[in-house]
Amino acid sequence: MNSNTLCALFIGIDPNRAATLTSAFHRLGYICRHTMVEEMGKLGSAIRDDSPDLVLFDESQSALELNVCLQAISNQQLDLPIILLSESDERLPDHQIVDILPPDKLERAARSCLREFWALQSRRALAHTRQELQAAEHRSEQILLQAEEPIAYVADGMIVSVNRLFAEYFGFSDPDELDCQPVIDLIEDDDQDRLKSALRSVTPSDSARVTLQGRKTDGDSVEMSMKLSHAVLDEEDCVQLTLHKESEDGASNVAAIDTNTGFALAMRFVQQLEDVAAHGFGGNAQGTFVLISLDRYSQLRADHGYSGCSVIMRDLAAALMAEFPKGQFGRIDGDLVGILLSNTTADEVLERAEKFCASVAQRPVTIGDNSINYTVTIAIHSLGKSKQTSGVAMVNNLIGLCEQVREEAGSNGIGNDAALYVRAKQQLNQQSDPLQAFEDAKTDNRLQLHYQPIVSLADEEKQYYEVCLSLKDRESDEISGAELLENFERQGKSTELDRWIIVEATKQLSQSRQAGKNTRLVINVSGNVFHDKNLCSWLGVAMKAAGLPGDTLVLQVNAATAGKAIKPAKAFITKLRDLGGNIALRSASPGTDDATALKQLQPLLTKLELSPKESDTLQEAITATQEAGSKAVVTGVESAATLATLWQLKPDYVQGSYIHSPSSEMDYDFGAD
Numbered sequence: 001m002n003s004n005t006l007c008a009l010f011i012g013i014d015p016n017r018a019a020t021l022t023s024a025f026h027r028l029g030y031i032c033r034h035t036m037v038e039e040m041g042k043l044g045s046a047i048r049d050d051s052p053d054l055v056l057f058d059e060s061q062s063a064l065e066l067n068v069c070l071q072a073i074s075n076q077q078l079d080l081p082i083i084l085l086s087e088s089d090e091r092l093p094d095h096q097i098v099d100i101l102p103p104d105k106l107e108r109a110a111r112s113c114l115r116e117f118w119a120l121q122s123r124r125a126l127a128h129t130r131q132e133l134q135a136a137e138h139r140s141e142q143i144l145l146q147a148e149e150p151i152a153y154v155a156d157g158m159i160v161s162v163n164r165l166f167a168e169y170f171g172f173s174d175p176d177e178l179d180c181q182p183v184i185d186l187i188e189d190d191d192q193d194r195l196k197s198a199l200r201s202v203t204p205s206d207s208a209r210v211t212l213q214g215r216k217t218d219g220d221s222v223e224m225s226m227k228l229s230h231a232v233l234d235e236e237d238c239v240q241l242t243l244h245k246e247s248e249d250g251a252s253n254v255a256a257i258d259t260n261t262g263f264a265l266a267m268r269f270v271q272q273l274e275d276v277a278a279h280g281f282g283g284n285a286q287g288t289f290v291l292i293s294l295d296r297y298s299q300l301r302a303d304h305g306y307s308g309c310s311v312i313m314r315d316l317a318a319a320l321m322a323e324f325p326k327g328q329f330g331r332i333d334g335d336l337v338g339i340l341l342s343n344t345t346a347d348e349v350l351e352r353a354e355k356f357c358a359s360v361a362q363r364p365v366t367i368g369d370n371s372i373n374y375t376v377t378i379a380i381h382s383l384g385k386s387k388q389t390s391g392v393a394m395v396n397n398l399i400g401l402c403e404q405v406r407e408e409a410g411s412n413g414i415g416n417d418a419a420l421y422v423r424a425k426q427q428l429n430q431q432s433d434p435l436q437a438f439e440d441a442k443t444d445n446r447l448q449l450h451y452q453p454i455v456s457l458a459d460e461e462k463q464y465y466e467v468c469l470s471l472k473d474r475e476s477d478e479i480s481g482a483e484l485l486e487n488f489e490r491q492g493k494s495t496e497l498d499r500w501i502i503v504e505a506t507k508q509l510s511q512s513r514q515a516g517k518n519t520r521l522v523i524n525v526s527g528n529v530f531h532d533k534n535l536c537s538w539l540g541v542a543m544k545a546a547g548l549p550g551d552t553l554v555l556q557v558n559a560a561t562a563g564k565a566i567k568p569a570k571a572f573i574t575k576l577r578d579l580g581g582n583i584a585l586r587s588a589s590p591g592t593d594d595a596t597a598l599k600q601l602q603p604l605l606t607k608l609e610l611s612p613k614e615s616d617t618l619q620e621a622i623t624a625t626q627e628a629g630s631k632a633v634v635t636g637v638e639s640a641a642t643l644a645t646l647w648q649l650k651p652d653y654v655q656g657s658y659i660h661s662p663s664s665e666m667d668y669d670f671g672a673d
Helices: 015-027 040-050 066-075 106-146 164-169 189-201 250-255 266-279 297-323 346-361 391-409 434-443 481-491 496-514 527-531 535-546 559-563 566-578 592-601 615-627 640-649
Strands: 005-011 031-037 054-058 082-085 097-101 151-155 158-162 208-215 221-233 236-244 287-294 328-333 336-342 365-367 370-372 376-383 418-420 447-456 463-471 519-524 553-558 582-587 605-608 631-634
Touching (some): 005 015, 005 106, 015 106, 031 040, 040 066, 054 106, 066 082, 082 106, 106 535, 164 236, 189 208, 189 221, 189 266, 208 266, 266 328, 266 336, 266 391, 287 297, 297 328, 297 336, 297 365, 336 391, 376 391, 434 447, 434 481, 434 496, 447 496, 463 481, 463 496, 481 496, 481 527, 496 519, 527 553, 527 559, 527 566, 535 566, 553 605, 559 582, 559 592, 566 582, 566 592, 582 592, 592 615, 615 631, 615 640
Parallel strands (some): 005 031, 376 418, 463 519, 582 605, 605 631
Antiparallel strands (some): 151 158, 221 236, 287 376, 328 336, 365 370
């Protein structure tokens, strides 16, 4: 069921009050589907058929006896919380009745329902997680004991357990010799970055596959295909590595090679393509995927048969290897050849591919007694440092591009040209309606949060991360996450994007806190929050449901925006502080407007977006911030020299890529400072 939808049983609640409750839920951002129970015979069927999340029981209006209902629910052995509306001062909450409220406090009743709903969801999720954990541990143990393939378990880059086959694969006689060794020590230097990238990409729902050169104890290299998947061992999350021994089996290697061209067959090549798409070429290298399609293949096969087409493909293979000697080649289909090229740009390859098409067209091939010419069409896909679409999807996209080139050429199936693949996606720009741009980005699954640590220079125990919105696979002409937020702010109404950011950030915060970390978030939001009268009440419910203390959340807005809306900003901040939260300001200059906002709103933190090189101006801003009772955060720490300078200026916190770049995970070790 949708997490914003709860199912309730209303007992003793008339239709008018039910409608009032439904409206209260709606104002809080939730949908309540309810069933009204008026007689005992319907209670059991309602519990069985509707699978309710909670019961709201009005003791004074119900025709049913409370104790009888409690017994009926208890007999079902269900985790079904009951919220009681009663004037009685004698009743106290217990294991079934979780809250007791006056009957006329329907708004409070709705909030209580939401609190118990999210507590129930948390209990259900915990029970499900425990089941999965037990099953995962059992699977890991069985796999390690019974596997016929080399298997290892890795945690934080260190080997924690291997089976005998894995140890023997690398030349070790005893599996214990590999305990606590860095796994990258088993990999050749050129492939170590790719393994690190693959290890980082593994999640409980996402595995990885990578082809690497391993390093044996005797110094020999060995090619191996490695599958990486999430596992649990001794109640700790880790990554399971499974090696496929293709390179040790000569017959397997032969089966993976197309005998006509000498290229890898489709399955093996696409596996390499998937690997590169997910993890890149290693380090900061970029590259390209090239698809070469033989023109008029069906006609050539009809005229010259399979043997004739084999002659053409052998000739094409020789020409390709001469043109791209450093490429990794694959025979994807009868008329399709793929090439992976590292350390090249798509534009460079396009120029070479166009010349190649022209030269191949002038290259005669002898089939039997006939001399013929053939042409090809080439499609090129850029492979950058970011994660790409799947290998199979890239192949299909480039096949479609080749067909498009042939259609545009209008030469009866002859393309004889090359083209770059441009990914079709929603183009998010400054002129778009921000709400529509937000919905488009959500639909394309392109919204992403990045977390950057804010580090104390005074041994402060609180661990802050700044939360910023970004877009996955963003191109240079597109709106950024910060610009999208600014567009919402200029529109001045909607807080839908702010709420999405807060919800997603608090999910990560809850996981971090459950792991025992003293994490707090500084979340960038628009100034629209000052005008949303329901945001603080919604936030309070969300924080309680997530089990988060109020002081773990600081909302950060632009100081100039806050200065233009002092009155609503003050009212909002008062409500936010009542929840335990606080406010932070981003100040681009120590000017009058920002100084006014600083004095009037008294933020917990003030982020000074000034260059550390402007030391005099920055010193004045730090002093003014601290005199106003706020703590100064200085950004732009890009080097050790900058950090040394800031020590003299004495801000409270610093932030920058020298300390830690923005990341999709809260993975900074504050204890290392």
